Amino acid sequence: MFVLKVKQLMKEKKLTQADIVRLTGLSKSGVSQYLSGKNKPSKKALAKIADALNVSPEQLTDNSRKRITVQEAAELMGKSPQFVRVAMQHNALPIGTAVKISGSKYTYYISPKLFTEYTGIKL
Numbered sequence: 001m002f003v004l005k006v007k008q009l010m011k012e013k014k015l016t017q018a019d020i021v022r023l024t025g026l027s028k029s030g031v032s033q034y035l036s037g038k039n040k041p042s043k044k045a046l047a048k049i050a051d052a053l054n055v056s057p058e059q060l061t062d063n064s065r066k067r068i069t070v071q072e073a074a075e076l077m078g079k080s081p082q083f084v085r086v087a088m089q090h091n092a093l094p095i096g097t098a099v100k101i102s103g104s105k106y107t108y109y110i111s112p113k114l115f116t117e118y119t120g121i122k123l
Contacts, residue, residue: 002034002040002041002060002061006034006049006053010053013054020049020052023051023052024045024049024051025048026045026048030045043057046060047101048101051101056111058109069110070085070088070110073095073110076119084108085108088108096109
């Protein structure tokens with residue numbers, strides 16, 4: 001399922017395997033093994049691939065709904081995007097996960113299900 005979804009998204013976005021390597025910082029051989037199905041990516045590698053494809057890790061591994069952006073979540077909650085980012089980094093907002101990519105850079109994955117359960121706002 002993972003391999004098919006990644007390859008489909010790469011085709012839609014006109015990305016090559018070399019583009020995925022460049023966008024994720026993962027090794028060429030690692031990406032090759034993930035795309036061939038020989039190895040499964042770690043959670044961190046999965047997050048980097050998902051980020052490069054602008055989807056959530058869950059979308060690559062199951063049939064989750066569309067990704068909710070920090071901006072969309074903030075607007076729906078009547079909060080600032082900065083509030084949502086900081087709260088997610090500190091695990092104070094149980095709507096998804098903030099994954100530290102490098103240094104002080106994070107990527108955010110907001111679960112439609114968790115967002116609706118926490119806020120009561122149906123998507």
